[in-house]
Amino acid sequence: MTTDTRVRILIAAAALFARKGFHGTSTREIAAAVDVRQPSLFHHFASKQAILAELLDRDLDPTLGRLRRLRASTPDPASALYAYLLEDIAELAVSPFDARGIYNDEVLEDPGLRPQRRKRRALHAEIRELVEEGIESGVFRSVDPAFARRAISGMVLDTIWAKESDDAGDLADRPRQLAEFVLRGLLRDPAAIEAVRQRALETGDR
Amino acid sequence: MTTDTRVRILIAAAALFARKGFHGTSTREIAAAVDVRQPSLFHHFASKQAILAELLDRDLDPTLGRLRRLRASTPDPASALYAYLLEDIAELAVSPFDARGIYNDEVLEDPGLRPQRRKRRALHAEIRELVEEGIESGVFRSVDPAFARRAISGMVLDTIWAKESDDAGDLADRPRQLAEFVLRGLLRDPAAIEAVRQRALETGDR
DNA sequence: GTCTATACTGGGATAGAC
DNA sequence: GTCTATCCCAGTATAGAC
Numbered sequence: 001m002t003t004d005t006r007v008r009i010l011i012a013a014a015a016l017f018a019r020k021g022f023h024g025t026s027t028r029e030i031a032a033a034v035d036v037r038q039p040s041l042f043h044h045f046a047s048k049q050a051i052l053a054e055l056l057d058r059d060l061d062p063t064l065g066r067l068r069r070l071r072a073s074t075p076d077p078a079s080a081l082y083a084y085l086l087e088d089i090a091e092l093a094v095s096p097f098d099a100r101g102i103y104n105d106e107v108l109e110d111p112g113l114r115p116q117r118r119k120r121r122a123l124h125a126e127i128r129e130l131v132e133e134g135i136e137s138g139v140f141r142s143v144d145p146a147f148a149r150r151a152i153s154g155m156v157l158d159t160i161w162a163k164e165s166d167d168a169g170d171l172a173d174r175p176r177q178l179a180e181f182v183l184r185g186l187l188r189d190p191a192a193i194e195a196v197r198q199r200a201l202e203t204g205d206r
Numbered sequence: 207m208t209t210d211t212r213v214r215i216l217i218a219a220a221a222l223f224a225r226k227g228f229h230g231t232s233t234r235e236i237a238a239a240v241d242v243r244q245p246s247l248f249h250h251f252a253s254k255q256a257i258l259a260e261l262l263d264r265d266l267d268p269t270l271g272r273l274r275r276l277r278a279s280t281p282d283p284a285s286a287l288y289a290y291l292l293e294d295i296a297e298l299a300v301s302p303f304d305a306r307g308i309y310n311d312e313v314l315e316d317p318g319l320r321p322q323r324r325k326r327r328a329l330h331a332e333i334r335e336l337v338e339e340g341i342e343s344g345v346f347r348s349v350d351p352a353f354a355r356r357a358i359s360g361m362v363l364d365t366i367w368a369k370e371s372d373d374a375g376d377l378a379d380r381p382r383q384l385a386e387f388v389l390r391g392l393l394r395d396p397a398a399i400e401a402v403r404q405r406a407l408e409t410g411d412r
Numbered sequence: 413g414t415c416t417a418t419a420c421t422g423g424g425a426t427a428g429a430c
Numbered sequence: 431g432t433c434t435a436t437c438c439c440a441g442t443a444t445a446g447a448c
Contacts, residue, residue, distance in 0.1 A: 005431080021312035023229030026423060040432050042425065056360050104310055105367065106227035144376055146368070147383050154364025155357045161311065162356050172351055181391040190396045211413080232441060246414050248443065416435075423440080430433075 006044045008034050010058070010097060013051045017101030022052055024165055049112050056116040057104050059095070063088060064119060067126050074203045077133040078140070078183060078192075082200035084130075085156070085179040092160045093171065100161050132184070140186045152182055211252045214240050214310040216264075216303060219257045223307030228258055255318050261308050265301070269294060270325060273332050280409045283339040284346070284389060284398070288406035290336075291362070291385040297367045299377065306367050330355055337392070346392045358388055386396075 012033035016025040027048050040088040045051045069083050075152070076082040092099055108117050124182040134140035159178055179200075184190050216238035222231040233254050236246040251257045275289050280286040298305055314323050332356040340346035365384055368377070385406075390396050 019312060019315070021227060021229055021310060023227055024312055029426085030425075036431095037433060038423095039427095039434085041427075043431055069429070101312070104227060106225060106230050106307070109225070143387070144379065144383060147365070147380060148387075150364050150368050151361045151384070151387055154360040154362075156359025156360075158356050159353070161360075162352070173350070174353060177244075177350060178311070178357070181354075181357055183395070185387040187389045190390070194330065233443085234441075242413095245416085245443075245445095246442095249413060254442070387427060413448105415446100417445085417447100419442105420445075421441080421443100424438090426434085426437075428433100429435105430431105 005034065005036070008098075009041060009044055009051065010055060014055050014097040015097070015100065017052070018098040019101070021101060021104060022060055041055065047112075049110065052102060052107065053113055053116055055097055055099075056108075056113070056119075058097060059099050059102065060116060060119040060123065062091070064123050064126070066091075070203065071126065071130065073192045074199070076139075076199055077130050077137065078187065078196045078197070079199035079203065080131050081127075081134070081186075082179045082196050083203055084127075085152075085182060086175045086200065088156060089159060089175040089178055092156075093174070100157075103157060121134065121197075124153065127152060134186060139192070141188050143186065151185070155182065180206060211240065211242070213302075214259060215247060215250055220303040220305070222262050223258070223261075224304040225307070227307060227310060228313045255316065258308060258313065259319055259322055261303055261305075262314075262319070262325075264303060265305050266322060266325040266329065268297070270329050270376065271333070272297075276409065277332065277336065280405070281344065282345075282402070282405055283336050284393065284402045285405035285409065287333075287336050287340070287392075288385045288389055288402050289316060289409050291358075291388060292381045292406065295365060295381040297385055298362075299380070306363075309363060313399075329359065330359065335359060338385065340392060345394060347394050347397070349392065354392060357391070361388065390407065 009030065009032070013025070013030045016029055016033065019025075020029075028038045028039055030048075030051070031041055034041075041048075041051075045054070066087055070080045070084050070087075074083060103120075108120065128145050131140065131143070131145045135142050135145065140182045155178060159174060162174070178198075180193065182194055183193055187193060187196070215236065219231070219236045222235055222239065225231075226235075233247055235243045236254075236257070237247055240247075247254075247257075250258070272293055276286045276290050276293075280289060309326075313319070327335065334351050337346065337349075337351045337354045341348050341351065362385060365380060368380070386399065386403075389399055389402055393399060393402070
C-alpha cells in the first residue's frame with residue numbers, strides 16, 4: 001500500500017512550489033508529479049490554495065509549539081533561542097515537505113490564508129519577545145528587536161534554500177552554525193556562547 | 207514634463223512584484239498603476255520578463271561594481287565587507303525600484319534570465335571570496351564560507367523586506383545594525399569591530 | 413507612443429460517468 | 431477516488447488605426 005495520495009500531493013506540491021513558486025506552479029504539474037489527472041486533486045483539496053494552506057499549517061503549528069514549549073521550559077532566553085534555532089533548522093532539513101516555497105510573503109497576503117498569516121505573526125512575535133527578554137536581562141546587546149527578528153527569519157529562510165544548492169557546504173553542521181552565528185551577533189559577551197550552547201543542549205535532549 | 211513612461215513602468219512593476227510576486231502580478235495591473243492601457247507596455251518592453259530583466263540589471267550592475275571597487279581599494283576583508291553591507295542596504299533603501307520582489311529564486315530560473323542569473327552568481331562569489339579571505343587571514347572564525355554567504359544574503363534580503371513593515375523599527379540605523387551583526391558573527395575577536403568600522407568608514411567616505 | 417480590438421494559450425475548477 | 435470532457439476566465443501578446 002503506497003502512501004496516502006493526499007500526502008503525496010502535499011509533497012509534490014511543496015517541491016514544485018519551492019522550485020517555481022506558488023503562482024508559477026500549475027495544478028496540472030502537481031497532478032503529473034503525483035501521476036493522477038488534474039481534476040483528481042480537487043477530490044482531496046478544495047482548491048490549489050488549500051494545498052498551500054495545509055503545507056503552511058503543517059509547518060507553522062509544530063514550529064510554534066516547539067518554540068512555546070522551549071520558552072516555557074528554558075528560563076534563559078539565549079539558550080532558548082539557541083535551542084529553537086537548532087531544532088527548527090534540523091526539523092526543516094528532515095521534513096518531507098519542502099518549506100522553501102511556502103513563505104514568499106506575497107502569497108500569504110491572500111485573504112484566504114488569514115489563519116496562516118496570523119500564526120506566522122505569532123511566531124515572529126515569540127521570537128521577537130525572546131530577543132527582548134535577552135536584551136532586558138542584559139545578556140544581549142541592545143539591538144533593535146524588530147531588526148534582530150528579521151535577520152533571524154531571513155537567515156533561517158535562506159539557510160533552508162541551501163538544501164540542494166551547489167555551494168551547500170556541510171549541511172549536517174548547518175543548524176549549529178546558524179545558531180552560533182545568530183547568538184554571536186546578539187550576545188553582549190561572545191565568550192558566553194559556550195555556556196549558552198551547553199544549557200541549550202541540556203534542555204533539548206530531555 | 208513627467209517622468210519617462212519607461213521608468214514609471216519599471217517603478218510600478220517593481221512595487222507590484224514586491225507585493226505579489228512576478229507570477230502573481232499581471233501586465234494589466236502594471237498598466238493600471240502607470241495609467242496606460244495594457245498593450246502600451248509592449249511598446250516599451252518586449253515582454254513582461256524583459257521588465258524584470260531590466261530591474262535586475264539596474265540593481266545587480268551597480269551592486270557588483272560597488273563590491274568590486276571596494277574589494278580593490280580595501281585590503282582588509284572585514285572592513286570591505288562592512289563597507290559593502292553599509293552601502294548596499296543604504297542604496298536599496300533609497301532606490302526608486304523596490305528590490306524585494308525580484309530575487310525570488312524561482313523566477314531567476316527561467317532561461318530568458320540567464321545573464322541576470324550569472325551576474326547574481328558572480329555577486330555571490332565575490333562575497334564568498336571576501337569571507338574566505340577573512341578566514342585565511344585569521345580575522346574571521348573558520349565558518350563554512352558558503353553558509354556565511356547565504357546567511358548574509360538572507361539577512362540583506364529580509365532586511366529590505368522591512369521597508370514598510372509595521373515592526374520596522376528604526377530604519378535609518380538598519381545599515382549599521384546589519385553590518386555590525388554580520389561582522390560580530392564572523393569576527394574571531396568581536397572587540398576588533400570598532401577598528402573594522404573605522405576603516406570601513408574611511409574607505410566609504412572618500 | 414498610445415489606443416481599441418482581438419487572438420491565443422494556459423490555468424483553476426466543475427459535471428457526471430465509472 | 432479517479433477518470434473524461436468541458437467550462438470559463440485571466441493572462442500575455444499582436445495587429446493595425448490614430
